[in-house]
Every structure is written in C-alpha cells, then in structure tokens.
Amino acid sequence: MTAGIRVGVLGARGRMGQEVVNAVNGADDMDLVAALDAGDDFAALKQAQVVVDFTHPEAVMGNLEFLTGNGIHAVVGTTGFSEERLEKLRSWLAADPSLGVLIAPNFALGAVLAMRFAQQAARFYNSAEVIELHHNRKADAPSGTAAHTARLIGEARAEAGLAPGEDATTSEVDGARGALVDDVRVHSVRLPGLVAHEEILFGGEGETLTIRHDSLHRTSFMPGVLLGVRSVLTRPGLTVGLENILDL
Ligand SMILES: NC(=O)C1=CN([C@@H]2O[C@H](COP(=O)(O)OP(=O)(O)OC[C@H]3O[C@@H](n4cnc5c(N)ncnc54)[C@H](OP(=O)(O)O)[C@@H]3O)[C@@H](O)[C@H]2O)C=CC1
Numbered sequence: 001m002t003a004g005i006r007v008g009v010l011g012a013r014g015r016m017g018q019e020v021v022n023a024v025n026g027a028d029d030m031d032l033v034a035a036l037d038a039g040d041d042f043a044a045l046k047q048a049q050v051v052v053d054f055t056h057p058e059a060v061m062g063n064l065e066f067l068t069g070n071g072i073h074a075v076v077g078t079t080g081f082s083e084e085r086l087e088k089l090r091s092w093l094a095a096d097p098s099l100g101v102l103i104a105p106n107f108a109l110g111a112v113l114a115m116r117f118a119q120q121a122a123r124f125y126n127s128a129e130v131i132e133l134h135h136n137r138k139a140d141a142p143s144g145t146a147a148h149t150a151r152l153i154g155e156a157r158a159e160a161g162l163a164p165g166e167d168a169t170t171s172e173v174d175g176a177r178g179a180l181v182d183d184v185r186v187h188s189v190r191l192p193g194l195v196a197h198e199e200i201l202f203g204g205e206g207e208t209l210t211i212r213h214d215s216l217h218r219t220s221f222m223p224g225v226l227l228g229v230r231s232v233l234t235r236p237g238l239t240v241g242l243e244n245i246l247d248l
C-alpha cells in the first residue's frame with residue numbers, strides 16, 4: 001500500500017476545521033498527521049506535506065510565514081487577502097521554488113461557477129450588485145467570495161470599457177447602498193440559520209439577471225479542499241482561486 005499525503009489542519013476545532021478533519025480522515029489517499037488550533041504548538045505541523053488553514057484573517061499570515069519557512073505546502077480557505085498580503089506571500093515563496101500555496105476565496109464548486117458566470121455576464125451590463133448572506137458568527141464583511149466576485153466584475157467591466165451603471169441616489173442613510181468594492185455595490189446579510197449564500201444581480205434595459213449560489217452545509221466545501229490538497233503538491237508558487245485547478 002502506498003503512503004497517503006501527510007496532511008495537517010490549522011483551525012481544527014473551528015466550524016470548517018472540523019469538517020476538514022473528517023474529510024481528510026475519510027480520504028483513502030491522505031493521512032491526518034496534525035489537527036491544531038489557536039494556542040497549540042506548531043511543531044507537529046513539520047510532519048505534514050500539506051497544511052489546510054481555516055483560521056482567522058488576523059492569524060493566517062503568521063501561519064503562512066511558518067509553513068513556507070518550513071517547506072510545507074498550504075491550502076488556504078481563510079479570508080482577508082489583500083494584494084499587499086499576496087505580494088508578501090509571493091516573496092516568501094520565492095525562497096523555495098518547489099513550494100505551492102493555494103488560496104481559494106470559496107471551495108464550493110457552485111460558488112466558483114457562479115463567480116465565473118458573473119465574470120462572463122459583466123461585460124453585457126453596466127449595473128451589477130452583489131448580496132452575500134452568511135451565518136452571524138462570521139468575523140469579516142463583506143465575505144471573501146463577494147469581494148472576489150466584485151473584483152472579477154470590475155475587471156471584466158474595465159476590459160469591456162464599461163462604466164458603472166447609473167445610480168440616482170443623492171440621499172442615503174450610511175451603508176444603505178452597501179460597500180463599494182471595485183465600483184460594485186456589495187451588501188452583507190448576517191443571520192443565524194444561514195451558512196453561505198451569494199446573489200449576483202445584473203440590470204439592463206427591461207431585464208435583470210440573477211446568479212445565485214447556496215452552500216447549505218459545510219460539506220459543500222470539502223471536495224474542493226481535498227482537490228486542493230492533491231493538486232498543490234505539483235503546483236509550485238501561488239495559485240489564487242480554485243477555478244485555476246478546475247480549468248474553468
Ligand atoms: N474558502 C472557503 O471556501 C471558506 C472559507 N471560510 C473562511 O475560513 C475562516 C474560518 O471560518 P470558520 O471555520 O467558520 O471559523 P471558526 O471561528 O469556526 O474557526 C476558526 C478556528 O481557527 C482557530 N484559530 C484562530 N487563530 C488560529 C491560529 N493562529 N492557529 C490555529 N488556529 C487558529 C480559532 O480558534 P479561536 O476560536 O480560539 O480563535 C477557531 O477554532 C474564515 O476566514 C472564513 O471566512 C469559511 C468557509 C469556507
């Protein structure tokens with residue numbers, strides 16, 4: 001029998017971390033070698049070939065500094081990545097050209113497809129808004145997925161030479177029109193009972209287009225996470241977005 005991929009999990013006691021531990025334990029080609037959370041000794045991670053990080057935007061860069069500094073590949077679901085953070089990560093990776101890090105704003109297949117569909121639709125509509133809906137234990141707003149979606153729409157609009165659509169609002173209660181991300185309005189809803197949901201709305205002459213994705217359970221993220229673990233070993237450098245691995 002061949003040995004499985006040695007996998008560590010950071011954030012193992014969290015909502016996502018617990019699912020990842022179960023998924024890795026259920027995968028025939030993986031061996032869980034460390035399941036750690038805040039305050040644990042990271043020494044056990046050194047046995048891992050790949051570490052999966054679902055922790056906190058404030059913790060993830062410290063974790064990645066440790067992992068890249070110790071020659072450990074990483075699959076990262078934690079949110080909070082600015083261009084500045086990605087640049088820093090690229091500089092750490094440059095020191096070891098064999099090492100791979102995959103960061104995915106969303107590991108659910110449907111969410112990745114929804115983002116791609118939105119990117120395709122964006123050049124046909126000046127007006128687009130994003131509504132993301134999540135459970136009320138979520139630390140960050142807007143969601144990483146919504147921010148990434150807005151960025152993709154902004155880029156597609158710019159490539160097509162489109163300006164953001166008209167908006168006659170002149171009087172506004174602070175926040176009523178959402179946050180502006182890359183010139184796209186993003187609205188965040190937080191309610192118990194929700195998991196992770198996103199609607200991308202486009203408006204044109206006499207019509208609207210709505211693209212919606214719902215993660216109804218955190219198991220929805222697991223096929224993408226396991227695919228990431230299998231892929232990152234042979235993808236040196238930084239990969240941002242599961243769409244690159246799914247070849248969309
Ligand atoms: N990309 C994707 O597909 C998805 C991404 N996410 C993202 O994943 C992240 C985690 O989400 P979720 O699981 O709901 O959050 P949770 O708060 O449930 O879990 C995070 C866990 O990480 C722990 N933690 C914090 N800092 C560290 C550290 N330095 N090292 C190890 N563990 C640490 C926390 O401990 P403590 O509570 O003690 O601080 C907690 O147990 C968020 O950024 C979320 O947006 C979530 C779902 C899908």
Ligand SMILES: O=C(O)C1=N[C@H](C(=O)O)C[C@H](O)C1
Binds near residue numbers: 079106139197
């Ligand atoms: O915190 C969550 O739950 C989620 N976080 C990610 C995000 O911010 O986009 C992915 C998914 O939406 C669930």
